[in-house]
Every structure is written in structure tokens, then in C-alpha cells.
Amino acid sequence: MHQPDGSAPQQRYTLLMVSIAVAMFMTSLDGTIVNIALPTISTIFDLPSTTVSWVATAYLLVLTGSILVFGKVADRIGFKTVFLAGFCVFTASSFFCGFFPELFDSFWVLIGARVLQAIGGAMIAAIAPALIAAFLPMTMKGKAMGIVTTFAAFGTAAGPILGGLLTQYLSWNWIFYINVPVGIVAVLLGSYAIPAGRTAGGAPSPFDRLGAVLIFVGLGSLIYAVSEGSALGWTDPAILAALAAAGIALGYLVLHERRTADPLLDFRLFANRNFLYVNLMLALSYFLFGGVNYLLPFFLELVKGFDPSTSGLVLTALSFAMMASGILSGMLINSLGNRRLCIAGALVVSAGYLLFHLFSAASTLHYIIGTFAIVGFGLGFLLSPGTNMAMNMAPRDKHGMVSSLISVERSGPITLGISFASMLFIQAMLTVGSHRHVTASSPANIKIDVLATGFDLVFIAIFAVSLAVVVLAVLSRDEVHADNLEEGAFEAAVAGV
Template sequence: MSHAPAHHGHPVEHQEDEGPRRPWALLAVALAAQILVVLDISVVNTALPTIGQSLHLAGGDLQWLVTAYLMMSGGGLLLGGRVSDLLSRRGVFLTGLGLFTAASLVSGFAETGTQLVVARAVQGLSAALLTPSALSLITTTYSGAQRRAALALWGAVGSLGVAAGVLVGGAITTWTSWQFVFWVNGPVGLVALFVGRRVIAREKTTVPARSAFDVPGAATVIAGLAALVHTLGNTGTYGWWSVRTLAGLGASAVLLVTFLIVEQRAARPLFPPHVWKLRPLVSGTTVMLGVTGILVGTVFLASIFMQTVMGFSALRTGLAFLPFALAITAGTVVARHLLAHVTPRVLAAAGMVLVAGASALLSTASAGSQYAVDLLPGLAGLGLGVGMVFVPVSVTSMSGIPDTHAGVASGFLMTGHEIGAALGVAVLSAVAGTAGSLATADGAVHGFSRGLLGAAVIAVAVAVLALVRMPATRATAGVHLH
């Protein structure tokens, strides 16, 4: 990792690099923890059929193994960001990592679907503590070129981990058993805990009052997001205009409006009012939500298409996503170099346009499609575009955030990532479900096509938003020139 910082010889970069250099060990621990969190977004996708058979789960219940994690992690990130600002970042990080590791081990020992869903929810809540504390540790420890390199790597992990999770899940499920999909987190988490206790410096903090955490705000936003994701996930079963769907959407709206009211009246709101005025953070989070939704939703639909229509095994499906993951990596490399020459919003918009074109290309797949000819070009283009978007969003969103609000800002950004993942699966699956059942080969063909067309439309909308709302300031190697 010592080679990660890029040096382009610009005078402003030398000026910003005058801060003390810090060891890369803390970054390694933070990235290891984030890899565990991000992998768990998609690692169960290729294992779902096996888990369903083992635990005798109905097809409609399988989604909870994914959404329970995403709902709790996405909704809890708001509170997790606040906790990491008010308490010791080191303590919050290590606590979150310990809980995540324990919940992963419990998931592997689950004997019923209910036990596994509960364990997945605990994983999500611990991830909500882990992610913002890890990112705030990075942003408050490193500066200059080190911070730029660290944030670029963070962005790469965020996008690459989702695609890599499908490969890891497919390989583990094929070679061992579905339980090891969760157990593999154990040794990695324990090593990260051991190293983290040694390399993360202790902080002096005071114990804040209970009211400082805004628990009512956290509870209402988690409940509102959970109701929204659950309702969207069930539209394929009950339809968009059923009483159940409309009631669920109404309940979600009421809870989210209640959250906004609670925030206005709270003595210490979950988000300080001025956070909403930070344009780079708010716009970057919105773009993060959109691009992650397309990424995770496409991985979900493509996994079903490959296994149901093309007859791929879990392992072969995972291997089919390897070029996709490599394309995301290439996109991050390209983005880091282009940030020295174009504005973040132009780069993000260009990446989203590429995502839209690739999604439209993928939507032309048919029952007789061949992987190399009909899927690989679209997956490669989509991966390249996603990588190009994640870097400018990750680097610019945290620009100008004071250390005292680094946790809440990172929680805001990563909320976009997690909620985007949950909504991406729910929305694109719902769109796909209007063309047929994803459980049948014929329905999966038409559903995949319609879902990817929906992704293309969403990508165009996000590209316009990025071009209009993201920072127009020229950047050098990912840093604003003021």
C-alpha cells in the first residue's frame, strides 16, 4: 500500500503533502473490516438456493437473508456516525468489528431461517457501527496524498467488494458448504481485531448525555427504511397497486416524515442542520445511492439469469463476475488519473452515462445468449463506469468536513451506499417482476431485460443529477483547489 499515493508534480499537491506521514497499518485494518462489510452485501446471493433447501425456506423468504442485513446496516449508519463522533472512534470501531465477527459465526450455526435472519440483522447493525468509525478514522488520521490514496482505495473496496462477494460466495458454496460463507469472516475479523487494538491510538473522550444520541430519530428512520425496502421487495408477490403494497408505502412515508419532525425538534438531532447544506456531501451521497443500487441490483439479476437461464453453477456464476470486478478496478485507476484533468461532476456523469449504455446493452440478452458475446461486454462496460463514479464521489464528498463531524458525514455517505444496495435489489427486482417470474427460465429472460432497461433509465437520471449538483471545482489528484 505504500505505493498507493500518486505524485503528479503539481505545486499545490506538494503544499498539501506537508502534513506528517502516518503508517499504513491503520488503513489496512480499516479496509479489512470494510471488505467484510461490503462482501456481506452480495456474498449470500449465489448461496441462496442452497441455504433455502437446507433451512426449508420458501422462495419469498429468501430475500430476507439479503434485506435484513441491508436494512439494518443502512438505517443504523446514521446513529453509527453519531456514536463514532461522540465516543472513542477506536472503541466504536473495535466494538463493531467484534459484534460483526460474532454475528457471522452465529449465522453459520443457524438451524432455522428465523435464526439466520436475526443473525444477519445483528451483522447489519454492527456494520452500522463499523463503517462510519472506520472511514472517520481514515479521514482524521491521514492528510494530503495519503488521505487521497486512502479514500481512493476505500472507494475501490466499496465497489469491488460487491462484485467479489458473488465470486467468493459461489466458490465457498461449491467447494464447502453455505455455512462457510459466514464462518470465513471469523478468522479475518479476529486478526483485524488483534491488529487494530495495537495500531489504533487511544483517544481521550468524555461520556456524553443519552440525549446526544437521538435514539428516537434513529428508531424512526430505521423503521421507515425497513418498511420501504420490505414493501418494494414484496411488489413482485402482491403487485404495485395492492392494498398491502400501498399500506406499506404509506407506513414508510409516515415513519420517514416522523423522522424529519423528530429531527427538527431534537435538542441534538442525528444530523446537525448544517450537514444538509454541505452540497458535495449531499450530492455525492445521492449519486452513491444511485450507482450502488444499479451495481447491486444488476449483480442480483445477472446471478439469477446465469443460473436459471444459462444453467451456470454457483462457482461458474462467481467466476463470470471476475471480469466485472476487474473492470471496476480499472475504472477506479482511470478515475484517479482523470481527476487531475476534469471536474468531479464531469467524471461522475461520464461514468454514469457509460453505466447507462452498458445496462441497455445487457438488456438485449435472450434465452440463447452466450456469455462471452452477449453478457461480457455489457458487464465490463458497467464495471468500468461504476469504478469511474465511486472515486470522485468518495474523494469529494468528505471535502471540507471538520474532524468533529467526520463520523456523521461518513455515516451519511455510507447510508447512501447501503440503502442504495437495498433499494437497488428491491426496485430492479420489482421492475423485472412486471415482465415475469424470476423463478422460471422464460420469466428470468424477460425480467432481466426489463430490469436492465430500468437500470439504464435510472443511470441517465443519476448522470444528470451528478452533472448539475456535484462540485464544479477543478481537482488535482482528487483534491479541490480552493
């Protein structure tokens, strides 16, 4: 079989990696760029903050609920079709988000455009890792996963900063317009770089429509409940109804998918303990990262007294360290293996969370930045090899499914982690404040001490959970499905074989 040692295949490999990296950057960016513009949008449309929050919530609900569906669709009709269609939908709807709401003077036009944008984002995010697993040789997969993780981290980090600059110096509309030129370039690049070959042979069985409905309702209801629970109250009828709907839909989903010949999510994959360990490791890692990323700005502003812009700059230490280690881990995967890097990353992240326990009002800026960098560096060593390990275990005809599962394990647990950290922090504050008899009239230094103690208790809990990630990394094993050992998949797909 032909080996990809010429300059032309190498160029196509590089362009394919760039296409995937741009996709992950755009979808990650849009998950964080909007939040900072919500107060401006609230003023323009004269709406309360609870209503305007649907600009972010609607996107998250539809994105999370749709990813697994599009992963399965991609396995059936081909990755290139879904990927490019997703970019076209995402780019067009980004323009709609920025242009039509003010044209029609309607906030709900913005929500509709955001739903459409989420559908495009789900199509992109569902299969980005699958493109690497399906078309790149084993010697390049680790490096590519590292680059993709790096760009995803960069998008998440750049979102609040870029959103603030665009909103302040141009207008809120530009947080959406920024996607249009990038999307056009990505479509042109992907049209050339991504092979058009299908990934699954044979006549497809009927599409699992009931499974698609159950996944969307179950995940969407769960994300809604955890996103709005703190604001509405966990005993609010809407939250209780959403939790009940999520439990019923996801519970029945498991039963239904186990009886379906061609399921959207094949739970039989989890019979492989190694596959289960790796996916739990990834989900828990994103869960803790979501909680920490939510709490740290509050610590910097309430305890250290930093202004929002300074806090944002300090927090970039975590993301930039994650980017650097993502690239480095990709370079080391072939020589050290995924498992060793995951163990090293999990240990470093856990050590960083332990150092958070020492944060106080007296902590120096150097110590805080250094600790952020330790956590970010460990996450890059953990997430890139972990993603690579999960994709390597999947047979070729399930790459889209597993790729979309990994995307859900990123977006869903981050949201759950935010809710977990918020509830834990509030409870810690109430407990400490009651124990020390702190009231609204107490001196400011006493209040800051209570805040610091509250953060301290949450960071201890996060460190304790991070030890489970270490255990899962140790239990995991490098395992490659026979399908993924075949070289020349890219060339075969280009040739239409």
C-alpha cells in the same frame, strides 16, 4: 505543524488503509455470501424459502436501520471505539451464526445471531469512509477512497463465488466461520493503526433517541417493503403497513431533526446544493447498479443459456473492472480532481448501459464481457471520487454522520434498485407477451425473443435514468471544508491532542 514525511507515519497510514479496506470487504462480502446457501439452510431446518429468506432480510433491515445511529455515536465518542467494538461484535456473532443454530437445532437462533451480526456490520460500515476523511492527509484521501471502493466491490463479487465453494466443499456454517480469523486480525491491526482521539470537542448534548427510533423504523420498514413486496404482493396488508410506517416515520424524522439541536442526520447539510447533487449522484448510481446486478444473471441464464457457475464468472468482469478503475481513480484524483473523474465515470457508465440495450440471444461472449467491463470501469471512476467529494464537504465534527449517510446511500438504493428492476422486467414481459400473444405452448425461440425484448426495455429505462447521474456529475463542484485542509490530524490524534 508536523508533516507526515517519515517512514513511521507512512506505515501507520498504510495500516490504517488496510484496516478500513478489510472492514469494507467483510461487510460487503456478508451482504452477498449468504444468499447462495439459503437453499441448503432451508433443507437442513425443513423450512419454506419465504421463511429462510429472513436470514438475508433480517441482516439487511438491521444494518440499514442502524448505520446512521452509529455514525452519530462515533462522532460523539470516537471512531476507534465504535470501529473496534463493531469488529468484535461482527466477529463473535459470525461464530454464533455458524455454531449455535445446529447446536440448539433452532433456525431462530440463526436469525438472532444475524441481527447481532448486522449491528456489528453497521458499526463498521458507518465510519469506514470517515476514518479516511478524519485522519489521512489530502494527498492520500483520494487513493484511500479508491482502495476502499475496490475492496467493497471485491467483497460483493467474491460473495456468491466464495459462498458456493464453502457450502459445496465444507458446509453452510463456513460462510460465517470465514469471518472469524479475518475479524481477529482486523481487531489487532485496528488497535494499533487507528488513533484514539475524539473527533468532537465540548460537552455533548443529549443523544437524539427519538431520531434513532424514527430512522430505524423508517428505513427498516422501507427495506422490508421493497424486499418482500414482489414475493408477498404489493397490496398485501403487511407491505402496505410497512410502507405507511416508513412514510410516517421518515416524514416525521425530517421535521424532528430540523428542530433538534444535535440531530442524528443534519438536513441543513443539504442546503448546500453541491452536497445535495453529490449525494443524489451516489444514491442514483447505486440504485441503477443494484437493478443491473440483479437482472444480468437472469439474462445470462435464461437468454444465453449459461449455467449458474458460468454466469457468475462472466459477471466478475464488471467487479474486477470496477476494482481496477477504483485504484486508478484514486491515483488520479490529486491531478484531475474529483469532479472531472465523476463526469468521465458517469459518461462511461451511461454508455455501458446503452450498450446493454443491444444485448440479445445472438450477442457474443466477448461483447457481453466487454460491456460489463465498461460499466464496471465507469463505476470505479464515479463512486470513489464521488464518495471523496462528499466527505471533503463535511466539517470534521460531522464526518461520522456523513460517512454513515454514504453507507445508507449504498445499501438502501441497491435494494430499491433490485425491486425497481424486478417490477419493470415483469411488467415488460407481460406487455410484450400479451402483444405477441405468447402462451405456455409457444415455441422456445419465441419465448426467448420475448425475454430478450423484456430485458431490452428495462435496459432502456436504466440508460434513461443514468443520464440524470451524468447531469448531477456536471452540476457538482469540488469543494473542501476548511476543517479538512488541516494536516497532521493523525499525529494529533495519536498524541491525544
